[in-house]
Amino acid sequence: MGTGRISVCAAPCSDRGWISALVLMLLATTLGVVLACASLVLFHMKSSQAYCSILQDSLPHVGQDGPAEPLFTTLAAPEGWDSIAFTTVVQERRMQDLSSYAWRVGLRDQFRDIPSGPPVLSSRPHIVALIDDSRAMTCSSGRDYREDALYLLRPSGAVVHVSACSEVADSHACAAGTYFSGRWGNAHQRSSPLNGLSGAMPTWAHAFSLSRNLISSLDQCEIAVMTASRGLIQPFTHDMHLTLRAMDGISPTSPHASLADRLYQASRVFPEPCVTTRHILLVSAGRSVNDGHLPAWLLDYDHDDNPGDVPCPGEGCHCLDDVAAYCRSQGIPVHVMGPDTVFLRDVAAKGGGRYMPGRDILTPEGAVVTAPLVIHQGQTLTMTSRRGCLDPDWILSDTGLRQRPCITNPLDLTACPDLAIIGMARHLAYDSSALYCTTSAERLLRIDLSRRELSGLVTGLGGPVCIRRDIVLAGPDREGMVTCTEHGARILWQEPGTCMDASDSAAYLAWGSQVRSLGIRDGSVLSQQDTGHPISLLRFDPSTLTLIAGTHDGLIVLLTPELALRGMVATGVQGPIDEVRPFTWRKELRLAILGADRLTVCTAEGTSWSTSLDGRTPTGMTVMGGRVYVAVWDGRSFCGGIDAGSSVLQVMDAITGELLETRALFSGRAHGPSIDLEHAVMRFVSPSGEIRETDLSPIPGIRSCPLGARISRISD
Amino acid sequence: MNRGLSLVELLVALACSSVLVLSLYHVHQVSAASSASVKGQWYCMQSLRQASLRLSMDLAQCACLTPQDLKILADGSRLYIAGIPVTSSHPGIRVSRGAPPPYYSLVLSSSMRSVVLDTVDIDGDSRPDYWAGLGMISDASACTIGPAYQRGCTTIPVTLGNAPRTGDRIVPAVCYELRADGLYRNNALLAEAVVSFAPRISGRQCIVAMRARYHGYWKDLCVCRTVF
Numbered sequence: 001m002g003t004g005r006i007s008v009c010a011a012p013c014s015d016r017g018w019i020s021a022l023v024l025m026l027l028a029t030t031l032g033v034v035l036a037c038a039s040l041v042l043f044h045m046k047s048s049q050a051y052c053s054i055l056q057d058s059l060p061h062v063g064q065d066g067p068a069e070p071l072f073t074t075l076a077a078p079e080g081w082d083s084i085a086f087t088t089v090v091q092e093r094r095m096q097d098l099s100s101y102a103w104r105v106g107l108r109d110q111f112r113d114i115p116s117g118p119p120v121l122s123s124r125p126h127i128v129a130l131i132d133d134s135r136a137m138t139c140s141s142g143r144d145y146r147e148d149a150l151y152l153l154r155p156s157g158a159v160v161h162v163s164a165c166s167e168v169a170d171s172h173a174c175a176a177g178t179y180f181s182g183r184w185g186n187a188h189q190r191s192s193p194l195n196g197l198s199g200a201m202p203t204w205a206h207a208f209s210l211s212r213n214l215i216s217s218l219d220q221c222e223i224a225v226m227t228a229s230r231g232l233i234q235p236f237t238h239d240m241h242l243t244l245r246a247m248d249g250i251s252p253t254s255p256h257a258s259l260a261d262r263l264y265q266a267s268r269v270f271p272e273p274c275v276t277t278r279h280i281l282l283v284s285a286g287r288s289v290n291d292g293h294l295p296a297w298l299l300d301y302d303h304d305d306n307p308g309d310v311p312c313p314g315e316g317c318h319c320l321d322d323v324a325a326y327c328r329s330q331g332i333p334v335h336v337m338g339p340d341t342v343f344l345r346d347v348a349a350k351g352g353g354r355y356m357p358g359r360d361i362l363t364p365e366g367a368v369v370t371a372p373l374v375i376h377q378g379q380t381l382t383m384t385s386r387r388g389c390l391d392p393d394w395i396l397s398d399t400g401l402r403q404r405p406c407i408t409n410p411l412d413l414t415a416c417p418d419l420a421i422i423g424m425a426r427h428l429a430y431d432s433s434a435l436y437c438t439t440s441a442e443r444l445l446r447i448d449l450s451r452r453e454l455s456g457l458v459t460g461l462g463g464p465v466c467i468r469r470d471i472v473l474a475g476p477d478r479e480g481m482v483t484c485t486e487h488g489a490r491i492l493w494q495e496p497g498t499c500m501d502a503s504d505s506a507a508y509l510a511w512g513s514q515v516r517s518l519g520i521r522d523g524s525v526l527s528q529q530d531t532g533h534p535i536s537l538l539r540f541d542p543s544t545l546t547l548i549a550g551t552h553d554g555l556i557v558l559l560t561p562e563l564a565l566r567g568m569v570a571t572g573v574q575g576p577i578d579e580v581r582p583f584t585w586r587k588e589l590r591l592a593i594l595g596a597d598r599l600t601v602c603t604a605e606g607t608s609w610s611t612s613l614d615g616r617t618p619t620g621m622t623v624m625g626g627r628v629y630v631a632v633w634d635g636r637s638f639c640g641g642i643d644a645g646s647s648v649l650q651v652m653d654a655i656t657g658e659l660l661e662t663r664a665l666f667s668g669r670a671h672g673p674s675i676d677l678e679h680a681v682m683r684f685v686s687p688s689g690e691i692r693e694t695d696l697s698p699i700p701g702i703r704s705c706p707l708g709a710r711i712s713r714i715s716d
Numbered sequence: 717m718n719r720g721l722s723l724v725e726l727l728v729a730l731a732c733s734s735v736l737v738l739s740l741y742h743v744h745q746v747s748a749a750s751s752a753s754v755k756g757q758w759y760c761m762q763s764l765r766q767a768s769l770r771l772s773m774d775l776a777q778c779a780c781l782t783p784q785d786l787k788i789l790a791d792g793s794r795l796y797i798a799g800i801p802v803t804s805s806h807p808g809i810r811v812s813r814g815a816p817p818p819y820y821s822l823v824l825s826s827s828m829r830s831v832v833l834d835t836v837d838i839d840g841d842s843r844p845d846y847w848a849g850l851g852m853i854s855d856a857s858a859c860t861i862g863p864a865y866q867r868g869c870t871t872i873p874v875t876l877g878n879a880p881r882t883g884d885r886i887v888p889a890v891c892y893e894l895r896a897d898g899l900y901r902n903n904a905l906l907a908e909a910v911v912s913f914a915p916r917i918s919g920r921q922c923i924v925a926m927r928a929r930y931h932g933y934w935k936d937l938c939v940c941r942t943v944f
Binding site: 073075076077078088090092101103586587705706707708709710711712713 | 773776777778779780781782784799801802808809810811812813815816817818822834883885
């Protein structure tokens with residue numbers, strides 16, 4: 001036997017078979033252990049993978065780039081919000097298959113001011129315009145016509161100045177009379193000489209036209225109109241339409257000119273209350289006829305021993321300067337407009353007034369705010385007027401095109417650089433780029449808000465304004481015309497109406513009890529409806545596509561955009577409906593309605609609740625977050641001045657009518673509300689420019705509110 | 717040369733074999749018991765995991781585009797979660813061009829057995845948003861749509877829960893309900909091992925305590941999620 005190797009694991013037998021069996025057993029054991037380990041690893045891997053997939057399923061899949069830019073969708077107003085003024089902005093933010101939603105309110109339209117009389121101060125200048133309507137006014141003023149100016153020869157024979165620029169080369173006859181250029185007038189329309197004055201232009205065309213222009217810009221004054229022949233033809237009023245209508249009804253055809261008599265009469269027509277200063281504006285050629293029928297003590301009041309200071313049945317009475325001196329002694333300055341004669345200048349001097357006065361000495365000093373605030377890109381802009389003219393200090397430049405309606409075709413506009421801004425801001429509307437504002441003197445202004453620039457002015461357009469894309473509607477103006485313009489620079493059409501509103505495609509005009517729907521671009525009549533009740537207000541609700549007509553007898557008529565009758569609601573409001581703000585609640589249309597002194601909320605079925613405003617005048621209203629916000633003012637009785645009394649903001653539950661809050665705003669009439677969503681505030685402005693803010697941030701929807709999340713991965 | 721086994725050797729071999737067999741049997745027994753235990757616990761976990769996964773998904777999508785004050789309602793062993801998750805048969809509630817969210821139906825009339833809604837298409841996508849087995853949450857209560865409901869009909873039979881009041885808002889909701897044979901979701905068995913399902917609303921949180929049991933083995937799980 002040879003020496004073999006010694007194994008540590010001694011085989012029970014030295015036979016080769018046992019060794020093979022042992023090796024095989026070892027290999028099998030090793031294989032089993034490896035397989036067991038492998039299966040264990042595999043099980044753990046599967047388990048990990050399953051757990052990973054579970055985690056992935058339970059969590060949203062987020063891409064490497066993070067959340068995408070949010071998508072914004074603008075929809076109708078949310079529930080409990082004014083559906084004319086507001087929209088719902090839904091934000092969707094996607095992260096692969098997870099979409100999260102949020103909403104907040106957007107602003108569709110700022111609120112229109114509820115008109116409550118002219119924007120005059122409680123104490124205001126009172127002016128008597130004494131117009132000499134004798135034939136002498138048709139005589140020469142000592143001036144020629146301005147060559148490039150436009151004049152109108154009325155059928156009565158009176159020539160008036162129309163514009164500083166003329167689109168008529170020589171003359172143009174129409175129903176209003178004959179328009180002619182100054183150049184043509186100097187040759188063909190010469191007035192007769194008087195008192196050594198021999199210019200072509202009559203005194204009427206010069207003095208009367210200037211006085212009319214002056215008076216039309218005296219918005220904050222109370223004006224009475226007298227004529228030398230008929231006496232008082234228009235008592236004191238701050239309604240410029242009445243004043244101008246009275247002036248336009250005067251023609252220089254009277255054989256008499258009792259100037260001193262009428263001046264004395266004028267000195268006695270001033271009222272006591274509500275007067276700051278008193279003025280008499282004498283528009284005259286300075287030639288008295290049948291004058292001097294005055295008390296004896298007044299005939300030579302200035303003690304100038306003029307032999308003409310006696311009553312005269314014909315010409316020659318010289319008492320005008322005596323009465324002017326008397327007026328001065330009574331604290332009433334007498335201003336004179338007429339030919340440049342020594343006598344008239346003397347009358348002005350003795351009357352303590354001015355010869356050819358300007359607006360600055362007749363209008364009150366100081367700034368006044370007559371329209372709601374403008375909120376633009378987070379900034380608050382105030383529509384301030386100074387001396388009765390819109391003059392906001394935030395307008396940096398004035399380069400806009402000045403236009404007026406063409407006399408040959410009123411739908412055309414004629415550029416006329418001399419046209420000025422007159423009148424105070426009355427109505428305004430604005431979008432992200434431009435502000436459109438009409439003034440009390442019927443000027444439509446276009447202001448570029450980005451550049452703070454007056455970019456356009458059109459005369460003859462007044463009344464409420466609304467913007468629908470590139471279309472700007474204004475009206476009704478004093479003549480009851482509604483004008484549709486493109487960007488406020490080109491007139492598309494004009495139609496008569498007593499109130500208007502518009503959708504994106506149609507304009508709605510009321511005329512008496514009739515409502516008409518017109519194509520917004522071409523003015524073609526689309527449909528019409530007779531409601532049977534005189535309409536005081538139209539509001540188009542773009543959220544529910546309902547045209548709401550308020551009537552003068554307190555009814556609400558609901559119409560479809562095609563003017564089919566949808567319903568009629570008796571509101572219980574006595575008198576005309578002044579404002580309607582629609583909103584929805586539980587999918588039902590509700591209307592917050594303002595009458596003269598009553599607030600009512602009703603549905604299509606009837607009144608939900610109603611409350612008295614205790615004799616106060618509503619000046620603004622909106623519905624936000626299920627609450628009605630009404631600004632009321634108690635100053636109407638104090639001479640009707642917007643600076644009198646005080647304004648308060650009342651907050652009521654829109655569903656129950658419960659008074660939730662009453663907040664004092666300030667003295668005077670509140671203009672607003674103006675909503676600033678960026679800063680979550682509602683602002684009101686007083687006539688003196690005081691601004692009062694109300695915090696809106698607690699109202700759900702002012703800030704972004706979550707609306708949940710949606711996983712678009714199919715989960716079954 | 718070869719010689720056979722002696723008696724002693726045989727006895728020793730038998731003894732060794734017996735020990736080995738007994739050892740193997742014991743190992744088998746221990747392994748089988750261990751396997752059954754693991755299997756039971758795994759089954760419980762699977763049920764709880766399945767339930768919690770669904771619950772988490774539904775809570776994550778709770779009240780999507782529906783009123784945020786009608787989010788969730790716990791009623792004993794039933795849990796209603798407002799909204800409709802996306803499935804192969806329904807795309808869920810989506811933003812409509814016609815109306816702004818939140819979307820809901822209004823109860824026009826109500827009785828103990830049925831309710832009449834103003835619409836069953838709350839988001840205006842021409843797809844009914846209520847079907848049998850689904851839950852409904854209203855301003856005052858929650859209930860389950862009965863199996864007899866014909867999809868698209870505005871009259872909806874109610875089986876479980878309290879019928880809503882007339883005039884209330886109402887939204888479709890995912891309905892979790894514990895029955896004798898397990899936890900059901902929208903009338904479909906979700907987790908059969910779940911034997912206890914106790915949802916409750918605590919402050920801003922929804923807390924759901926669940927227990928699964930299988931062959932004597934049990935597991936507890938508590939799902940907690942901020943929903944308000």
